[in-house]
Amino acid sequence: MRYGHFDDVNREYVITRPETPMPWINYLGCEAYFGIISNTAGGYSYYRDARLRRITRYRYNNAPFDYGGRYLYLRDNDTAGFWSPSWQPTRTKLDKYECRHGMGYSIIGSSCHGIETRTTYFVPLGQTLEVWKCVVTNHRKTTAKLSLFSSIEFCLWDAQDDATNFQRNFSTGQVEVENGVIYHKTEYRERRNHFAYFACSEKLAGFDTQRDVFLGKYTGWEKPAAVVRGKSFNSVANGWAPHGSHHVKVTLKPGETREVIFVLGYHENPVDQKFDPAGSQTLNKRFVKPIIRKFLNPGKVAAALEELRTFWDGLLAVYQVKSPDRHANRMANIWNAYQCMATFNMSRSASFYESGIGRGLGFRDSNQDLLGFVQMVPSRARERIMDIAATQLKSGGAYHQYQPLTKRGNNDIGSGFNDDPHWLTLGVAAYVKETGDWTILKEPVQFENEPGSEKPLYEHLRRSYNYTLERIGPHGLPLIGRADWNDCLNLNCFSDTPGQSFQTTTNKDGKVAESVFIAGLFVLAAKELAVIATKLGKNKDAQECLAEAAKMEKVIYKYGWDGAWFIRAYDDFSRPIGSKVCKEGKIFIESQGMCVMAGIGLKDGKAKRALESVNQHLATKHGIVLQQPAFTRYYIEMGEISSYPPGYKENAGIFCHNNPWIIIAETMVGNGNRAFDYYTRINPSAREKYGDLHRCEPYVFAQMIAGKDAPTHGEAKNSWLTGTAAWTYFTVTQWILGIRVEYDGLRIDPVIPAKWKGFNVTRKFRGNTYVIKVKNPKGNQRGVKCLRVNGGKIAGNVLPVFPAQSKPIQVEAVLEG
Ligand code: GLC
Ligand code: GLC
Numbered sequence: 001m002r003y004g005h006f007d008d009v010n011r012e013y014v015i016t017r018p019e020t021p022m023p024w025i026n027y028l029g030c031e032a033y034f035g036i037i038s039n040t041a042g043g044y045s046y047y048r049d050a051r052l053r054r055i056t057r058y059r060y061n062n063a064p065f066d067y068g069g070r071y072l073y074l075r076d077n078d079t080a081g082f083w084s085p086s087w088q089p090t091r092t093k094l095d096k097y098e099c100r101h102g103m104g105y106s107i108i109g110s111s112c113h114g115i116e117t118r119t120t121y122f123v124p125l126g127q128t129l130e131v132w133k134c135v136v137t138n139h140r141k142t143t144a145k146l147s148l149f150s151s152i153e154f155c156l157w158d159a160q161d162d163a164t165n166f167q168r169n170f171s172t173g174q175v176e177v178e179n180g181v182i183y184h185k186t187e188y189r190e191r192r193n194h195f196a197y198f199a200c201s202e203k204l205a206g207f208d209t210q211r212d213v214f215l216g217k218y219t220g221w222e223k224p225a226a227v228v229r230g231k232s233f234n235s236v237a238n239g240w241a242p243h244g245s246h247h248v249k250v251t252l253k254p255g256e257t258r259e260v261i262f263v264l265g266y267h268e269n270p271v272d273q274k275f276d277p278a279g280s281q282t283l284n285k286r287f288v289k290p291i292i293r294k295f296l297n298p299g300k301v302a303a304a305l306e307e308l309r310t311f312w313d314g315l316l317a318v319y320q321v322k323s324p325d326r327h328a329n330r331m332a333n334i335w336n337a338y339q340c341m342a343t344f345n346m347s348r349s350a351s352f353y354e355s356g357i358g359r360g361l362g363f364r365d366s367n368q369d370l371l372g373f374v375q376m377v378p379s380r381a382r383e384r385i386m387d388i389a390a391t392q393l394k395s396g397g398a399y400h401q402y403q404p405l406t407k408r409g410n411n412d413i414g415s416g417f418n419d420d421p422h423w424l425t426l427g428v429a430a431y432v433k434e435t436g437d438w439t440i441l442k443e444p445v446q447f448e449n450e451p452g453s454e455k456p457l458y459e460h461l462r463r464s465y466n467y468t469l470e471r472i473g474p475h476g477l478p479l480i481g482r483a484d485w486n487d488c489l490n491l492n493c494f495s496d497t498p499g500q501s502f503q504t505t506t507n508k509d510g511k512v513a514e515s516v517f518i519a520g521l522f523v524l525a526a527k528e529l530a531v532i533a534t535k536l537g538k539n540k541d542a543q544e545c546l547a548e549a550a551k552m553e554k555v556i557y558k559y560g561w562d563g564a565w566f567i568r569a570y571d572d573f574s575r576p577i578g579s580k581v582c583k584e585g586k587i588f589i590e591s592q593g594m595c596v597m598a599g600i601g602l603k604d605g606k607a608k609r610a611l612e613s614v615n616q617h618l619a620t621k622h623g624i625v626l627q628q629p630a631f632t633r634y635y636i637e638m639g640e641i642s643s644y645p646p647g648y649k650e651n652a653g654i655f656c657h658n659n660p661w662i663i664i665a666e667t668m669v670g671n672g673n674r675a676f677d678y679y680t681r682i683n684p685s686a687r688e689k690y691g692d693l694h695r696c697e698p699y700v701f702a703q704m705i706a707g708k709d710a711p712t713h714g715e716a717k718n719s720w721l722t723g724t725a726a727w728t729y730f731t732v733t734q735w736i737l738g739i740r741v742e743y744d745g746l747r748i749d750p751v752i753p754a755k756w757k758g759f760n761v762t763r764k765f766r767g768n769t770y771v772i773k774v775k776n777p778k779g780n781q782r783g784v785k786c787l788r789v790n791g792g793k794i795a796g797n798v799l800p801v802f803p804a805q806s807k808p809i810q811v812e813a814v815l816e817g
Pocket of ligand 2: 348362364365484485486487488650657703722723
């Protein structure tokens with residue numbers, strides 16, 4: 001079944017039935033204030049850090065999944081009937097329902113009993129607040145006497161603590177209500193200087209701030225006591241569960257419309273001006289009041305919404321394609337770019353699969369995310385690189401993750417994931433290729449956030465490189481450490497105790513188990529570093545990098561090639577993993593993708609051979625699985641990978657993140673048909689037709705689709721926050737369509753399906769706009785040999801960096817085979 005459709009013109013996905021297979025969400029905010037919002041208004045908000053500055057509450061693993069959110073209730077005061085315009089939480093049958101998830105906003109509209117409601121939720125640029133613009137229209141023939149109630153639940157800031165520490169929390173809650181604005185100020189009396197507020201543009205008939213008074217005894221969100229009786233209780237929370245609800249009376253003549261605005265925000269006061277009057281315990285509201293006033297004004301709200309649209313126009317204009325495939329077009333032009341922005345902002349912290357209390361920003365993940373957003377926000381990418389690099393350990397290793405609020409590495413998952421350091425090199429390379437900003441390599445950056453430890457960023461990359469050379473195993477391959485890219489291939493763990501972390505438990509000294517994947521990654525990163533070194537005039541370094549890369553390639557040929565594909569790793573007994581000699585897990589995807597991307601086997605046919613093996617053993621109609629055969633039991637020497645039932649996650653699931661590596665590899669061997677076919681298999685827009693099987697949002701990539709060994713083969717999970725976003729974006733824009741940023745220009749090297757007659761791309765790059773027409777009259781898959789630039793011919797397929805011009809540069813390329 002279909003639950004909606006794409007509106008490409010408005011860049012929206014339109015959900016037309018509220019009961020989607022799962023909550024289909026969107027993100028609000030793209031700077032410091034963020035929210036998750038589902039198609040029935042479920043979700044929560046936070047400031048910067050989903051754990052430490054949670055503004056509204058979310059109750060985990062609830063049923064329904066997204067219960068609790070930004071709720072409104074409409075009550076007909078003549079009949080005492082009421083409903084939720086966003087369907088939840090009352091789940092009253094609506095005559096019409098529509099949710100439009102757009103770029104940074106969501107609109108939920110519905111009709112019930114002749115009353116139409118349309119609520120636009122968004123975070124204005126530059127603000128730490130969200131606006132709910134609710135427009136109510138009376139389509140009845142008679143006057144409607146309505147009550148509108150809002151409802152949010154405040155979180156007591158630390159979301160982890162909020163969900164567990166009740167002996168304290170039930171006594172700390174505090175609010176103030178002044179001129180109809182509800183201020184949530186728990187812990188403000190002591191060490192916090194921030195508070196939340198919830199305001200409404202209309203004169204209030206009442207309010208509630210104590211959840212259990214609003215809801216009543218033994219009732220839930222579907223039937224709050226205040227709504228049932230049609231009148232707030234004007235409750236003031238002292239402890240228990242601070243809540244925010246306004247009650248507004250709206251009387252509408254036939255055909256009449258009213259706009260009611262709600263503003264939920266976060267504010268920080270200067271530490272020495274927390275209270276007003278000074279010496280009292282009353283919140284100082286002087287600084288926040290003008291902000292509240294501004295966003296309760298319909299004109300200002302309309303302008304802010306327009307500003308948000310313009311902002312997204314600008315971001316998306318960097319790359320726009322018109323190809324024969326509408327799924328590729330809408331993903332590349334709209335949704336995939338948008339999803340990359342979400343992974344930039346959230347990393348893997350807050351979604352309906354990532355709790356926001358678990359993971360910080362991953363060192364590896366954040367570096368890869370750069371591939372997807374650097375072109376949209378280069379200066380923020382630079383800042384991100386600096387933050388990540390500053391957490392790097394002096395050894396060249398890395399904390400596996402860091403907290404967004406403090407920007408410090410955290411030891412929750414520790415370090416010793418031996419692939420981590422190389423992703424920094426690839427992230428920096430992506431940034432420099434996009435911007436041409438070589439100064440970043442000279443920028444001093446701390447190690448381990450220690451003042452005084454600053455070294456140029458280039459030195460960080462050198463240490464990343466040395467980190468592997470200092471950790472070589474018995475076959476000459478890199479030691480794997482706790483794990484490599486595959487967090488679940490834990491070869492030094494040997495855990496037999498329930499509940500132990502597979503990532504941090506180490507029962508082996510780590511001197512034996514090796515990773516062919518890291519070997520490939522090392523070769524890729526070392527070659528990249530060699531180019532960087534050459535550019536910086538460090539020729540000796542460059543020579544050394546190339547020599548070590550060549551040496552590693554030889555080792556891969558000797559110990560990493562299994563006859564028809566690349567081996568994955570060696571375990572603690574020095575036995576191969578991902579080899580024909582294994583009973584299960586004979587072939588893995590990661591080493592095939594990474595080794596070919598590093599250029600290994602391109603000349604002697606091994607790359608093609610490995611890709612044939614992938615096609616034969618790993619490809620399914622829903623995507624390429626991670627390995628085969630799936631592990632049917634727990635292998636203590638392999639760890640978490642064998643903890644999952646066959647077909648899920650790293651145990652032979654379709655782990656979408658690494659599918660693009662194979663797709664890039666296919667483009668490198670010139671196989672445009674297959675590259676695009678693989679891409680389409682995981683493209684959510686193309687999977688919209690699988691509705692109830694796929695289950696996740698059809699507008700964003702999911703981390704995982706159940707593999708062929710799973711009973712639910714084809715079912716997606718963990719949508720939104722996944723490295724899949726950046727990798728698929730990078731793959732389709734730069735490798736399939738082939739408009740690829742390089743240090744010295746823009747390469748035009750499409751590798752496309754033979755049946756495509758051509759396509760057009762507009763690309764902004766280093767101050768110029770390129771309008772690129774690619775033609776494919778002979779049905780080739782690759783082969784641009786020369787370019788026409790503003791009519792003139794250039795040999796080769798690289799556009800040099802031109803001085804900035806006022807007019808777009810017209811480029812024509814023909815695939816000559
Ligand atoms: C609620 C009530 C329904 C009523 C409607 C409109 O859905 O359950 O009985 O007609 O609101 O007032
Ligand atoms: C998750 C992690 C990522 C890891 C991948 C494979 O996506 O965020 O860091 O590489 O799983 O285990």
